[in-house]
Amino acid sequence: MAALQPARGTRDLLGEEWRRHLFVVDTARRIAACYGMEEWSTPVFEDTRVFSRSLGDTSDVVMKEMYSFTDRGGDSLTLRPEATAGICRALVSNGLTQSLPQKVFSTGPMFRYERPQKGRYRQFHQIDVEVLGAPEPLADAEVIACGWHVLKALGISGDVTLELNTLGDRASRDSYRAALVAYFTCHREALSADSRARLERNPLRIVDSKDEGDRRIVADAPTIAAYLTLEARDFWDRLRRHLDAFKVPFVENPRIVRGLDYYGHTAFEFVTTRLGAQGTVMGGGRYEGLVEEMGGPPTPGVGWAAGVERLAMLLASPPAPVPPVAVVPVGEAAEVAALALLQHLREAGIGAEMAYRGTLKRRLDRANRIKARAAVILGESEVAQGIVQVKDLATGEQKAVPLAEVAARLR
Numbered sequence: 001m002a003a004l005q006p007a008r009g010t011r012d013l014l015g016e017e018w019r020r021h022l023f024v025v026d027t028a029r030r031i032a033a034c035y036g037m038e039e040w041s042t043p044v045f046e047d048t049r050v051f052s053r054s055l056g057d058t059s060d061v062v063m064k065e066m067y068s069f070t071d072r073g074g075d076s077l078t079l080r081p082e083a084t085a086g087i088c089r090a091l092v093s094n095g096l097t098q099s100l101p102q103k104v105f106s107t108g109p110m111f112r113y114e115r116p117q118k119g120r121y122r123q124f125h126q127i128d129v130e131v132l133g134a135p136e137p138l139a140d141a142e143v144i145a146c147g148w149h150v151l152k153a154l155g156i157s158g159d160v161t162l163e164l165n166t167l168g169d170r171a172s173r174d175s176y177r178a179a180l181v182a183y184f185t186c187h188r189e190a191l192s193a194d195s196r197a198r199l200e201r202n203p204l205r206i207v208d209s210k211d212e213g214d215r216r217i218v219a220d221a222p223t224i225a226a227y228l229t230l231e232a233r234d235f236w237d238r239l240r241r242h243l244d245a246f247k248v249p250f251v252e253n254p255r256i257v258r259g260l261d262y263y264g265h266t267a268f269e270f271v272t273t274r275l276g277a278q279g280t281v282m283g284g285g286r287y288e289g290l291v292e293e294m295g296g297p298p299t300p301g302v303g304w305a306a307g308v309e310r311l312a313m314l315l316a317s318p319p320a321p322v323p324p325v326a327v328v329p330v331g332e333a334a335e336v337a338a339l340a341l342l343q344h345l346r347e348a349g350i351g352a353e354m355a356y357r358g359t360l361k362r363r364l365d366r367a368n369r370i371k372a373r374a375a376v377i378l379g380e381s382e383v384a385q386g387i388v389q390v391k392d393l394a395t396g397e398q399k400a401v402p403l404a405e406v407a408a409r410l411r
């Protein structure tokens with residue numbers, strides 16, 4: 001029978017790779033808690049409308065990347081491509097729209113039908129932070145500071161730059177959009193086919209086009225600065241002041257746009273040059289209207305999502321697992337005492353292993369192979385005396401230790 005493979009764009013995460021992954025998630029969870037974020041876990045699949053409404057029918061994700069299917073009951077469901085929509089839906093479903101702000105941390109697998117390559121998969125994982133119901137720029141700054149803190153705690157902040165932009169309020173965006181349409185219309189013939197299509201639907205998206213030809217045209221395109229209303233400028237000023245106060249370094253990049261209608265004011269990306277084309281490790285911004293699309297009242301939100309795989313690739317070396325100790329019985333008579341000791345050590349929180357069979361020599365070989373830090377050896381005479389021999393496997397040094405003290409010694 002032919003050996004079966006994982007589905008295209010999916011990966012098994014085992015051993016060191018999964019340890020890196022867990023380190024990223026555990027670190028983010030710990031840091032987010034320091035910022036008052038409560039962890040929510042929402043379903044991996046949702047009513048398709050949760051995403052088609054929130055992401056808009058013209059977004060790349062909805063048009064090309066969603067895993068949607070009709071289930072046996074005839075409902076249209078979609079594997080979540082991102083976390084924000086489900087969190088906004090959960091806010092409404094759980095009657096929390098009057099208990100604001102809600103500060104949320106979330107993590108789990110996401111699904112997008114994309115062309116797989118390094119750092120880009122069809123099942124990948126995100127960590128995600130959202131603050132719902134806070135219109136103040138301080139919320140944006142806090143969310144960004146939390147993201148920066150996660151990258152620092154992972155030891156990768158030196159490889160990452162925070163690129164920050166404002167998209168202004170609706171009025172700023174409307175006049176900016178008109179200016180962009182006028183500019184890009186003059187260069188219509190030189191734009192890529194994708195961008196020509198965006199010219200009518202969503203001209204803002206052309207600004208972050210990855211096409212080389214588009215980029216040359218975008219280089220001279222107007223930026224939003226000249227189109228900001230007084231209120232929008234004030235929001236932008238306050239955000240940058242708060243970030244300075246939080247000591248979060250950033251560079252302004254007018255090309256950072258989150259191409260969705262819901263996004264306004266803050267838009268940001270944490271980018272690295274170490275992952276080739278997949279250089280964005282964390283992206284986010286401020287949005288409004290999403291909670292309304294889920295059937296709730298107008299509620300602003302601000303948040304970010306980061307790809308766990310991309311963060312894991314940037315980690316210098318994964319945290320090593322704590323090596324176990326090996327329990328080594330000598331002769332059948334010591335086996336019962338060895339099992340009791342094995343259980344005693346494990347209950348004391350010490351990683352302990354015992355081979356299922358084998359001579360003293362084989363068991364010691366195996367202890368070295370699994371990189372045990374010590375072997376705890378007991379034969380008939382040790383059992384009789386209530387002691388064990390503790391052998392340090394790095395130095396070879398061995399000494400007798402009373403049974404009652406073993407756990408304390410090894411901890």
Ligand code: ATP
Nearest residue numbers: 112114119120121124280281282283305306307310
């Ligand atoms: P990209 O421009 O790389 O496609 P995006 O704008 O689609 O990213 P977001 O929707 O903002 O990404 O998702 C947030 C983060 O999730 C990204 O910055 C990235 O780190 C990660 N991510 C997105 N899509 C994938 C994927 N297919 N595989 C792995 N990680 C991903």
Ligand code: MG
Nearest residue numbers: 060061112114
């Ligand atoms: Mg994408």
